[in-house]
Amino acid sequence: MxxxxxxxxxxxxxxxxxxxxxxxxxxxxxxxxxxxxxxxxxxxxxxxxxxxxxxxxxxxxxxxxxxxxxxxxxxxxxxxxxxxxxxxxxxxxxxxxxxxxxxxxxxxxxxxxxxxxxxxxxxxxxVLGAVGLTAYFGVVDVLAPKAGQTMLVSGAAGAVGSLVGQIGKIHGCRTIGIAGGPDKVRRLTEDYGYDVGIDYRGKDRAAIEAEIRTAAPGGVDLVFENVGGDILDATLDCLADRAVIALCGLISEYNSVEKVGARNIWQLIVHRAMIRGFLVSDYLPRFAEGVTALAGWMGEGKLRxxxxxxxxxxxxxxxxxxxxxxxxxxxxxxxxxxx
Amino acid sequence: MxxxxxxxxxxxxxxxxxxxxxxxxxxxxxxxxxxxxxxxxxxxxxxxxxxxxxxxxxxxxxxxxxxxxxxxxxxxxxxxxxxxxxxxxxxxxxxxxxxxxxxxxxxxxxxxxxxxxxxxxxxxxxVLGAVGLTAYFGVVDVLAPKAGQTMLVSGAAGAVGSLVGQIGKIHGCRTIGIAGGPDKVRRLTEDYGYDVGIDYRGKDRAAIEAEIRTAAPGGVDLVFENVGGDILDATLDCLADRAVIALCGLISEYNSVEKVGARNIWQLIVHRAMIRGFLVSDYLPRFAEGVTALAGWMGEGKLRxxxxxxxxxxxxxxxxxxxxxxxxxxxxxxxxxxx
Missing domain, CATH: 3.90.180.10 (Medium-chain alcohol dehydrogenases, catalytic domain)
Known part of the structure; x- marks a missing residue:
């Protein structure tokens, strides 16, 4: 037994x-x-x-x-x-x-x-579970990208983030990924098709902000946020007008007793921008649509x-x-x- | 001369x-x-x-x-x-x-x-200047209230906030105002038609949160935020699902060198809620609409x-x-x- x-x-x-x-x-x-x-x-x-x-x-x-x-x-x-x-x-x-x-x-x-x-x-x-569906609905429904927009993704080498960047490219966006360490950052551009990879390791908020600004001189239109903390604050300083931030997760905070949240929300007023939280479970009635799209892109070799x-x-x-x-x-x- | x-x-x-x-x-x-x-x-x-x-x-x-x-x-x-x-x-x-x-x-x-x-x-x-138009477009365009929704306003006895509450009532909302000190809180209900007035003075975030929760047991659907800091964090803990927060100002922070922002943004995920910043100047093409509506309500004796x-x-x-x-x-x- x-x-x-x-x-x-x-x-x-x-x-x-x-x-x-x-x-x-x-x-x-x-x-x-x-x-x-x-x-x-x-x-x-x-x-x-x-x-x-x-x-x-x-x-x-x-x-x-x-x-x-x-x-x-x-x-x-x-x-x-x-x-x-x-x-x-x-x-x-x-x-x-x-x-x-x-x-x-x-x-x-x-x-x-x-x-x-x-x-x-x-x-x-x-890819066909909550992770893939989170990436799919976060991009397609919350960010609703238009071709030519600049999309920034934190946790970009992670399970969700790596798919988000690829779905952004499929929609014609310029994609910038943030990840920690040279190996992950290399994979951003080599494996996941990001246009630019930024390594946040060992950098303070000002240094991260400077790198985002260099990668997106006109500001960031769309943000898929998985991390929070200094990365989110640096991002808020680099928004384009009417930017949309899809808030998926805040992994930098989950083990913290004191939360820092988003210190820089004044920039939401300056840029008439929004932060919108979402949960994949709300999309249950549309899961079949998401799985079909993801499986289709897999079949076409577009999703690593x-x-x-x-x-x-x-x-x-x-x-x-x-x-x-x-x-x-x-x-x-x-x-x-x-x- | x-x-x-x-x-x-x-x-x-x-x-x-x-x-x-x-x-x-x-x-x-x-x-x-x-x-x-x-x-x-x-x-x-x-x-x-x-x-x-x-x-x-x-x-x-x-x-x-x-x-x-x-x-x-x-x-x-x-x-x-x-x-x-x-x-x-x-x-x-x-x-x-x-x-x-x-x-x-x-x-x-x-x-x-x-x-x-x-x-x-x-x-x-x-009332017919930026203050009135900020209240008008913040409510009508950003919050887009439906009759029966609960609207929370911080800085509720202020120039913008006092008008926001009244415009909320005109749209059939239940209105909760937060202000500082007994005189202002009295004016919330007596002068500006708020259903509930909350005094934040001398209270910490947990105490403010408890008062909001008592006033809105089902959560807050719409928030007009003028203040930030502890008041915003307490509010974030009391959101209804799919709440909308119109971010108008952050007066508690303007003289602070270190910004606290919104520490509690995890709640945006929990409630699939959004914070959206706005500026009245974006509504310049619609100012005539706003002035007409505000002057009309003044004429009907609906705006104090x-x-x-x-x-x-x-x-x-x-x-x-x-x-x-x-x-x-x-x-x-x-x-x-x-x-």
Whole structure:
């Protein structure tokens, strides 16, 4: 009888999550009731937004309860079922948890996926999952780019940012990416088609601002913000009139107790600009449109995407912390089992 | 021969403007050349935004040059003219300076005004001037309110804020005003029709947030922001989904060297909300629409507005500083001469 190892939240992290905030429990594999099925999880998505779910703070989702497995998007295979819709052997994706087996039921967020059409089932956690859809709707709906506009992307070598830049190019934008370290910055132009790559590492706000200004002398029309902090403030000083900032994430702040936010919002008045927050989940009714577009661009060879896969539930924390250390190269995924 | 006293910027202020930053010069009254005319200024508008014009920082207007009179909107009368369009005796309003006489010319920003239709020519610096038009376009165009929505206004007893609340009521909104001190808060509900008045004085961010939440248990749909700082951060914690924040000003920051901005922008993601900066000058092509609407509401007795008039160019600085001390009651105007 296999055991079900689960990555349990024991204590709410204060700042950077620590080993003592979590526990690996060993439980028995659940049995499905009527209409239920058991998924053997093969991949779990590790995303910056998960940091917020660990706090007991008002947000767009309830906090992960103490004593429960940490919430994550997953891809897996049905191994036991009392549901005609999800027979044994079905590949599925949904909002589950970091655990080797999950109990799910019909009518929830779990859906069947077609793994024959993609290079790897894990792609449903990257380019065809929330990451790809976040990039798609953030660009197409929030920024609504016009050909010839200048688009600035922070976290540009990350899972979302690398796709944002490429979708911006597909729409005819001039793209400027900001990332940390020479390797990532090289990948911005070589792998992800950015016109300019800026390395923020070791630079203060004024130096970052100077580089953005050099790259966009007429100002930045569109901003896809993943980072916040000094990078956002430097960006606010380089806006073109009527700039739009799509606020997707603030990874520089997730482990900070004191938030800095956007100190430079006066520039929103100067340039009649706007910051608009968005969540991919609001676009659920349009997910099919997004997946179709992304799969189409993949098929045409227009989208390069990378996945960084660490293995084993025992590595859940160090794999998650890579997102904040910037040591992942591509969408961060934890592999929990063999396909 | 009269002299022309002028309020000259001598040095750029560091923080709160001080007496030594300015000088009162006595010069001869200018002579008009061909197409020019001389205005005897009777009223000058004192606005928070003028603080920014004193800094040597990139903004939507060039800084006031050192050695020049401080820029201000004015109302006055033509006393000498070589322009057929602006004969002696014409009442005019325009973007001039704090000085007793100004030289102006045809084709500039100075326009003739009809003082017979208003209680006082100074109204062209308040309800029918930039202040009234800022309130009008900020509400009608940026916030675009729907009946039944909850509108929060900071600086709600101020020149702009008092009109914003009343225009919000005209559009069927429930209005909550924030102001400083019991007298102003009393005027919010008694004079300006706010449904709820909140006093921020002596309260920290958490206490302000608690009062907003009590006043708007379902969250705030529309925000007209004049203040920034703790008030903006407390507001961001009380947004309804898809809230819109019209960013008009940040008076709490204008004399600060270190800006705090909006620390709490994570809430923009949580609520898919937006902050949008705007400038009344962008609505120049629609000013007639705004003046017509405001004059119409005045005629119907739906708009109460107050003017706080201090007298004498020698009082320019203390009168200006009232805006930051909060000791003005209504639109701050400096009277430079008799009508």
């Amino acid at each position: 296999p055991t079900n190892r689960r990555f349990i939240l024991e204590r709410r992290p204060n700042g950077v999550p620590a080993a003592a905030d979590f526990r690996l429990s060993e439980e028995s594999v659940p049995e499905p009731g009527e209409g239920e099925f058991v998924i053997r999880n093969i991949y779990a998505s590790l995303d910056p937004a998960m940091r917020g779910w660990l706090d007991d703070a008002p947000s767009y989702m309830p906090p992960v309860p103490l004593g429960e497995a940490v919430r994550a998007s997953t891809v897996g295979k049905v191994v036991a079922s009392k549901s005609a819709d999800f027979p044994v052997g079905t590949w599925v994706s949904g909002l589950g948890a970091i655990e080797e087996y999950s109990l799910s039921r019909e009518g929830g967020f779990t859906r069947a996926i077609d793994v024959s059409s993609v290079p790897s089932p894990s792609n449903y956690l990257s 995407f990378d996945e960084h896969i660490d293995r084993g539930i025992e590595n859940a924390l160090p794999a998650f912390l890579r997102l904040f250390e910037g040591t992942n190269e591509g969408k961060m995924i934890l592999q929990l089992g063999e396909p | 009269p002299t022309n006293r002028r309020f000259i910027l001598e040095r750029r202020p560091n923080g709160v403007p001080a007496a030594a930053d300015f000088r009162l010069s006595e010069e001869s009254v200018p002579e008009p050349g061909e197409g020019e005319f001389v205005i005897r200024n009777i009223y000058a508008s004192l606005d928070p935004a003028m603080r920014g014009w004193l800094d040597d920082a990139p903004s939507y207007m060039p800084p006031v040059p050192l050695g020049e009179a401080v820029r201000a909107s004015t109302v006055g009368k033509v006393v000498a003219s070589k322009s057929a369009d602006f004969p002696v005796g014409t009442w005019v309003s325009g973007l001039g300076a704090i000085e007793e006489y100004s030289l102006s010319r045809e084709g500039g920003f100075t326009r003739a005004i009809d003082v017979s239709s208003v209680p006082s020519p100074s109204n062209y610096l308040s 507005f107050d003017e706080h008039i201090d007298r004498g160019i020698e009082n320019a600085l203390p009168a200006f500083l009232r805006l930051f001390e909060g000791t003005n009651e209504g639109k701050m105007i400096l009277q430079l001469g008799e009508p």
